[in-house]
Amino acid sequence: MKLKLTKIGKLVFVLLLLIIIFGLLFIYYKKDDIKSIHKIESNEFYDIKIDYEETGIEKIDKSIVEYVNDKKKEFIDIVDISGRVETSKYNLIVNVQNKEYNNLISVQATSFAYTGGAHYTREDKSFIYNTKINNYITFLDLLIDEDFDKIKPIILESLYNYAKDKKIILNEDWVNNGTKYSLENYELFYFNKEGLNIVFVPYQVASWADGEIIINIPYDKLKGIIKDEYLEGKLSTGIDLLPEQKPRDLEKYKDKLLIAFTFDDGPNKKTTTRLLEGIKEYDARVTFFVLGSRVENNKDVLIKAYTEGNQIGSHTYNHLNLLLLDDATVLSEINKTNEVIEKVIGKRPDLLRPPYGNINDNIKSLANMHIINWNIDTEDWKLKNREKIKENILKYARDGAIVLLHDIYTESVEGALLAMAELEKEGYAFVTIEEMIKLKGIDLDYSKTYYNF
Numbered sequence: 001m002k003l004k005l006t007k008i009g010k011l012v013f014v015l016l017l018l019i020i021i022f023g024l025l026f027i028y029y030k031k032d033d034i035k036s037i038h039k040i041e042s043n044e045f046y047d048i049k050i051d052y053e054e055t056g057i058e059k060i061d062k063s064i065v066e067y068v069n070d071k072k073k074e075f076i077d078i079v080d081i082s083g084r085v086e087t088s089k090y091n092l093i094v095n096v097q098n099k100e101y102n103n104l105i106s107v108q109a110t111s112f113a114y115t116g117g118a119h120y121t122r123e124d125k126s127f128i129y130n131t132k133i134n135n136y137i138t139f140l141d142l143l144i145d146e147d148f149d150k151i152k153p154i155i156l157e158s159l160y161n162y163a164k165d166k167k168i169i170l171n172e173d174w175v176n177n178g179t180k181y182s183l184e185n186y187e188l189f190y191f192n193k194e195g196l197n198i199v200f201v202p203y204q205v206a207s208w209a210d211g212e213i214i215i216n217i218p219y220d221k222l223k224g225i226i227k228d229e230y231l232e233g234k235l236s237t238g239i240d241l242l243p244e245q246k247p248r249d250l251e252k253y254k255d256k257l258l259i260a261f262t263f264d265d266g267p268n269k270k271t272t273t274r275l276l277e278g279i280k281e282y283d284a285r286v287t288f289f290v291l292g293s294r295v296e297n298n299k300d301v302l303i304k305a306y307t308e309g310n311q312i313g314s315h316t317y318n319h320l321n322l323l324l325l326d327d328a329t330v331l332s333e334i335n336k337t338n339e340v341i342e343k344v345i346g347k348r349p350d351l352l353r354p355p356y357g358n359i360n361d362n363i364k365s366l367a368n369m370h371i372i373n374w375n376i377d378t379e380d381w382k383l384k385n386r387e388k389i390k391e392n393i394l395k396y397a398r399d400g401a402i403v404l405l406h407d408i409y410t411e412s413v414e415g416a417l418l419a420m421a422e423l424e425k426e427g428y429a430f431v432t433i434e435e436m437i438k439l440k441g442i443d444l445d446y447s448k449t450y451y452n453f
Ligand code: ZN
Pocket: 264, 265, 315, 319, 355, 356
């Protein structure tokens, strides 16, 4: 039998095809529409920095935006009332991290507000969302028969092991209060390939100085206690190999003018990836000062940056003004970042760029890292215009310079690439900090702050 399409048949066929094409385009567009949000607001009284990624799930994104707006309003109200600048500028940092595993999206929002006095106040808020039932869940929802008594001894065991490991002395009353079941005590938990992780915020089970405590309970201990659907986990595909970085031969850059482009506040999937593609054209390698809070969500791009020969430094975990922190928090901001970077790329960073460039001798001795600031401030975050950013770089470029940029903005990345195209013609080579000091024969000193070489 021969199939013969009538005119109407053909029309229906074409229509169906169009519907499928537009449907796919719509899904693709939606996917690409998930945004990484970075907002900086700065005036003579305060600096506000907000950092989060949309999940693409309306319910969660709405909760995040509400949280961020509430914190901002609270902060600005206080600033308006007090109306004067202390010795340090007021400061609000809101970081939101999402972890996705085992059909759960765990959102951790942390805000740090400095509105005078000695220190920041920290506030944590979390939401756990199950993508299978499309709703929020609580810790009890993980447990078979909501039986908390069964998991409690395992939690305590993990907590005491953690304390022993980190040489923390736990106060029994604090532990009793901080581990008994309540929505507040068990607000933040997430799965990864190692098992279930429960986060205790500062002051919950230990002192402020001991920082945030994350205990991990392996899957084999959770059998018969948590529901099967959470036991499956996404098994890792073999052993995670640590990435390798091959140094390049520096001989051919010896007679060049050298300039180090540095990028703060990332990594960021879209814009950092674009930068990594773009710099290849100029045989460029750059230095990234990454935020610890952004590493987990952007592992792949960090690994790519590192394996392609770029240098990874630390910009601390939460981007707090280090001058406003007690020693224990300074250490945790620095160490947590070094640990999370080392876990992903296998190398502990030895360069630190303090947020806002703020540093003193005490922080230097606590950090025991090389402090790298800059001598070319492109003001890219304010300008948000590639031509102007390019011009700022070209105007101040000279041998040994360190350029400050942020790889979380498209205009900054494009501005940097435009500048590279011009500078290449003028005989510049684009090197990492490590390459720069090798080429110039400099030994870095821990007690110094470097602005250029
Ligand atoms: Zn920064």
